[in-house]
Amino acid sequence: MVRLATCSRYSHVELVVLPPNARGEHYCLSASWRDNGVRGRWIELHPDHWTVLELDADAWAVAGFIAARAGASYDFWGAVLSFVQSVRLGQQDRWFCSEIIAAALGMPTPWRYSPGRLYRALARKKGRVWPTARSTRMPACGPCTKAARPERS
Template sequence: MDYYVAFYRGHGTMADKVVRYATRSPFSHCELILSDKRPRIGDTVRCISASARDNGVRIKDITLKHGKWKIYAVPWAPPETWDRAEALVGKPYELWAMILSQLVNFRRHARNQWYCSEMIAHSLGLSMPHAKSPGDLLRSIHDHCQTWARARNSVAQLRPVAGDDDDLVVDCADDEEMNPTFG
């Protein structure tokens, strides 16, 4: 079984637009996937995340729709990642702390409340999970992938395993989502 993180960039709701603007990222949400095969656009996958729509941390089957998701492999994820995430199921969602953490450098975790990228960063064992927006999480995954690859004496390229259009294989150094700009 392998770990993946799916990043949402669909139009979504007004909350999605606020998150993208506040975090200066094309992504407004993310989901942790544990799968025995590489997820592809069109697949329905079992995900775990914190969601405002679902009022907190939950496990849910999601169909990865064309034009809405980019999925990245996380080969360095600790084996206990899913168990850490699953232990948070039922905890409430924490939207405003995530937005404040990006706008005014509010870097505190609200006890027992989680937002998507914070919950996934915590589950992956990353430092300062309470300070991670979806875009920050992708950059952290990229950095850890580079370190992991160097440790394994291999070429470090974080590539989405699925995404829209023809960008199924994108080197993060050239991926506009790694360094988004807003006008």
């Protein structure tokens, strides 16, 4: 639904904060409809489902912004309206995935960012596509799609 409404291959965004554990899962932060709001969880970043950008940002400060809001509710209407609104219509104490990551990165009007729009904005800022899950460099943001292949650099 998100991909169709935004004409993008991306439907979700996560902030990757820790390198992989023994099972190959990375600890990620985001806001999720499935998980009822802002949360952290271990996720396997399978290359067929994820494109990961490495950003020039203070990953711990960005992660701290999101972690401080853990437990906040998911902003369903804000997510639905993120690609058509010119003013914030969602609730201030609720978040959707691309909004909380854009806010954590200090981007203006974070509620305007769908996952695809956030990916494009970060890629223009010289975000580097993270080539494999075995990279030793910590990625900062990973838009997700289940239907498309990751972009190759």
